[in-house]
Amino acid sequence: xxxxxxxxxxxQIEPHWQSFWDQTKAFRAENQSSLPKYYVLDMFPYPSGAxxxxxxxxxxxxxxxLARYKRARGFNVLHPIGWDAFGLPAEQxxxxxxxxxASNTQNNITxxxxxxxxxxxxxxxxxxxxxxxxxxxRWTQWIFLQLFKKGLAYVDERPVWWCPELRTVLANEEVxxxxxxxxxxxxxxxxxxxxxxxxxxxxxxxxxxxxxVDWPDSTKRMQEAWIGRSEGAEVLFKLEDPAxxxxxxxxTRPDTLFGCTYMVIAPxxxxxxxxxxxxxxxxxxxxxxxxxxxxxxxxTDLAKDKSGVFSGSYAVNPINHERVPVWIADYxxxxxxxxxxxxxxxxxxxxHEFAVQYNLPIIRVIAAxxxxxxxxxxxxxxxxxxxxxxxxxxxxxxxxxTAALAARHxxxxxxxxxxRDWLFSRQRYWGEPFPIAWVSxxxxxxxxxxxxxLPAQPVKFAENGVTQFALPLPDAALPLVLPDVQSYLPSxxxxxxxxxxxxxxxxxxxxxxxxxxxxxxxQPAGPNWxxxxxxxxxxxxxxxxxxxxxxxxxxxxxxAIASEAALKYWGVPDLYxxxxxxxxxxxxxxxxxxxxxxxxxxxPQSEPFTRLFHQGIILGEDGVKMSKSRGNVVNPxxxxxxxxxxxLRMYLMFLGPLEAMKPWNPKGIEGVLRFLRKVWRECxxxxxEPNPRIAAGAVLSAxxxxxxxxxxxxxxxxxxxxxFNTAISQMMILLNALQKEPALPRQTMLxxxxxxxxxxxxxxxxxxxxxxxxxxxxxxGWPVFDPNKLVxxxxxxxxxxxxxxxxxxxxxxxxTEPELVKxxxxxxxxxxxxxxxxxxxxxxxxxxxxxxxx
RNA sequence: GCCCGGGUGGCGGAAUGGUAUACGCAACAGACUUAAAAUCUGUGACCUGAAAGGGUGUGUGGGUUCGAGUCCCACCCCGGGCACCA
Numbered sequence: 001x002x003x004x005x006x007x008x009x010x011x012q013i014e015p016h017w018q019s020f021w022d023q024t025k026a027f028r029a030e031n032q033s034s035l036p037k038y039y040v041l042d043m044f045p046y047p048s049g050a051x052x053x054x055x056x057x058x059x060x061x062x063x064x065x066l067a068r069y070k071r072a073r074g075f076n077v078l079h080p081i082g083w084d085a086f087g088l089p090a091e092q093x094x095x096x097x098x099x100x101x102a103s104n105t106q107n108n109i110t111x112x113x114x115x116x117x118x119x120x121x122x123x124x125x126x127x128x129x130x131x132x133x134x135x136x137x138r139w140t141q142w143i144f145l146q147l148f149k150k151g152l153a154y155v156d157e158r159p160v161w162w163c164p165e166l167r168t169v170l171a172n173e174e175v176x177x178x179x180x181x182x183x184x185x186x187x188x189x190x191x192x193x194x195x196x197x198x199x200x201x202x203x204x205x206x207x208x209x210x211x212x213v214d215w216p217d218s219t220k221r222m223q224e225a226w227i228g229r230s231e232g233a234e235v236l237f238k239l240e241d242p243a244x245x246x247x248x249x250x251x252t253r254p255d256t257l258f259g260c261t262y263m264v265i266a267p268x269x270x271x272x273x274x275x276x277x278x279x280x281x282x283x284x285x286x287x288x289x290x291x292x293x294x295x296x297x298x299x300t301d302l303a304k305d306k307s308g309v310f311s312g313s314y315a316v317n318p319i320n321h322e323r324v325p326v327w328i329a330d331y332x333x334x335x336x337x338x339x340x341x342x343x344x345x346x347x348x349x350x351x352h353e354f355a356v357q358y359n360l361p362i363i364r365v366i367a368a369x370x371x372x373x374x375x376x377x378x379x380x381x382x383x384x385x386x387x388x389x390x391x392x393x394x395x396x397x398x399x400x401x402t403a404a405l406a407a408r409h410x411x412x413x414x415x416x417x418x419x420r421d422w423l424f425s426r427q428r429y430w431g432e433p434f435p436i437a438w439v440s441x442x443x444x445x446x447x448x449x450x451x452x453x454l455p456a457q458p459v460k461f462a463e464n465g466v467t468q469f470a471l472p473l474p475d476a477a478l479p480l481v482l483p484d485v486q487s488y489l490p491s492x493x494x495x496x497x498x499x500x501x502x503x504x505x506x507x508x509x510x511x512x513x514x515x516x517x518x519x520x521x522x523q524p525a526g527p528n529w530x531x532x533x534x535x536x537x538x539x540x541x542x543x544x545x546x547x548x549x550x551x552x553x554x555x556x557x558x559x560a561i562a563s564e565a566a567l568k569y570w571g572v573p574d575l576y577x578x579x580x581x582x583x584x585x586x587x588x589x590x591x592x593x594x595x596x597x598x599x600x601x602x603x604p605q606s607e608p609f610t611r612l613f614h615q616g617i618i619l620g621e622d623g624v625k626m627s628k629s630r631g632n633v634v635n636p637x638x639x640x641x642x643x644x645x646x647x648l649r650m651y652l653m654f655l656g657p658l659e660a661m662k663p664w665n666p667k668g669i670e671g672v673l674r675f676l677r678k679v680w681r682e683c684x685x686x687x688x689e690p691n692p693r694i695a696a697g698a699v700l701s702a703x704x705x706x707x708x709x710x711x712x713x714x715x716x717x718x719x720x721x722x723x724f725n726t727a728i729s730q731m732m733i734l735l736n737a738l739q740k741e742p743a744l745p746r747q748t749m750l751x752x753x754x755x756x757x758x759x760x761x762x763x764x765x766x767x768x769x770x771x772x773x774x775x776x777x778x779x780x781g782w783p784v785f786d787p788n789k790l791v792x793x794x795x796x797x798x799x800x801x802x803x804x805x806x807x808x809x810x811x812x813x814x815x816t817e818p819e820l821v822k823x824x825x826x827x828x829x830x831x832x833x834x835x836x837x838x839x840x841x842x843x844x845x846x847x848x849x850x851x852x853x854x
Numbered sequence: 855g856c857c858c859g860g861g862u863g864g865c866g867g868a869a870u871g872g873u874a875u876a877c878g879c880a881a882c883a884g885a886c887u888u889a890a891a892a893u894c895u896g897u898g899a900c901c902u903g904a905a906a907g908g909g910u911g912u913g914u915g916g917g918u919u920c921g922a923g924u925c926c927c928a929c930c931c932c933g934g935g936c937a938c939c940a
Contacts, residue, residue, distance in 0.1 A: 336939045418939050671878045729877035798873050803921045849872050
């Protein structure tokens, strides 16, 4: 079974055991099992052309240690991997070379798979998923259809970055300083028809669910901040011109209503024209033009300077009937709240800045607790200048004023979110096609008569005076696959390359089966054939990664995303490890989809990731982020051939806490290689035979025996707590002690190998076999420590005098305090500090220290 | 600006309020060797002292405590996130 190499020849040992694991399918997880389950998930990689980055094996080693450890502890472990393979680089490569992105993607996957296997990760390769596989994205499309039917998907015109030179739409991250990242061409905002998912409908649930998950606090906070819940009130201000009706504003501080001295509406607000008096018309027009031509970037960049223009109109403050001017300013955003605010310059930084700049009145309505008169004041305090509410604490007044407004039907308590609906379409070729066909209203009605799976409200879109209706393909027609195209270049009109594929795009559609023929052919006979145009947008890369953790449960299932039994047995991942860069988007989107699937009864739990951990970033040797241009990139292939996969795995874990950002030290890995060689030498002689020092009858010294049991305990605890660096230190300490023992009990070395196996599986398998054990070390269980062996019968107590360390003394564990004080006082090093000084008090920390106060 | 996380030897880092610097890297000295590699042993914060010892030390300044790297307050620096969200 084992190799026969004399020395620790990892280049021979590692491939040997990798093929053993492959052939025996050692890591296959069974869907039917009486064992408790443990599901440990990695964020699956995008298979880029550059191959594996050193950051991948960092997180993947951590989860692999957990997976192997949990198997040893008797769990049925699900540890899968797959490929998040749709994405921009593959498409750009296709545009450049004209080859299908699928072929390039498959090449990259082959390389990634080779690299990952070379690291010895214990993935169940029978469960590999690939988001670009039609058998997979069939279910991505299916989930989209469920959202669509639930009314959670709609179509809207939204601004996107458009680069005329590249004839393409760019993602935010592809635009740098108002220019395309590739080529540096100017980009502009362009309104295009987009699919949008109504994630805001789940805002409240997405906040609530965070209470129940074991995630890093910082990630929870980031999601909370992103969702941005704020409680306040909507208040109606009457406009002086009764013909214009009311101006509705949102405020979180209705209690400051008496301090409102002006109003602001966003430049895009629908009432701007109506509110602008003739004398202000030119100024307002100029201001709107100026703000409209600012990009979003500039608008936030120029955040320092407030600007605005008076509309010439006035509103009436509903609480005191004061006349307040209405201004137009771009510090108020149309996309949040109602696009209009009441300005309270005394108690809001932005309003204060604006009021000072345009010389608007400032009225204080909250008194500072410390009596200070500095403005703006945003702290706690009691109401003032607010007849009927003076003296109240402001949260109290907030409630009362909101209630008073509600009673008069001119306001109500509301909750606003910063979270926006999710822009879900891309004008790309290389993504999941939307299983949607656009038809006329009449044809949609015909479909509605024979289909029961349409949304309550039809999704429609008006363009050039024609309204098109979105007709979903029936579930049975999935997957809708990408057609082969002549060119991967976008159409040039803002649509994807799919818009040029007339035969795929323009079709006759059978509305009940989803069957289609090109529109150039005669309309097939039958009552349900209608003229349709397919959706040319594709889904963003997030789509496939939103639910892959569910597909792993039952990846071959062709009738559901996974069987009910699999969903019930495996549930959701017990541990999810991946980079903090996904703290918001991926993790929020996946939670959203999961909650929708939960509401549909597809999955049995409401949260997908119960325990989350972010691995830190590994920096280059020079302490800065690894990048090709800096030439500080570490390639896993090179490290494996020079030091072996076991050393790489060990070193990645030994570098420091998993969550920390830490620099790579090329010398450091030699330390763990030396350690592995030391383990090898303790097990085997120079001839590669079992080390004669190992004997069945050998006995460890008491101290080393204790250390062994401590190590078994600590390694187990540290793995569970994901403190792999200290687990490795402890094993090093143990090995250093074993090395000094005159002889080693065979069982001790077997325990060491079982402890080491999750970290360095290849060498552990090899030595396990070479010591004459049959079967894999992984199936040998986890060593058990004896709690009785952890307690020593004597301890070393630190002696302090007045809190200063003055020596130590070794005493029996059950020593009493008076005895100890006596022993301590007799210590030669202690005596000088006690002479002529009466002992006032002693403090004894059991088993640790005695502090004598004189 | 706001919200997080973090500052410990030459370096990565360790330390339930209880011997600061475990473990590893680098360095130096020694053993083995003709030699080298490998391996093993030892030394390793600073000041003072011949030594024993004494004193000072975990970003800075205060505080709580018998005792603080650890808890509290203020500040400085580094990293991450958000950014006119009313």
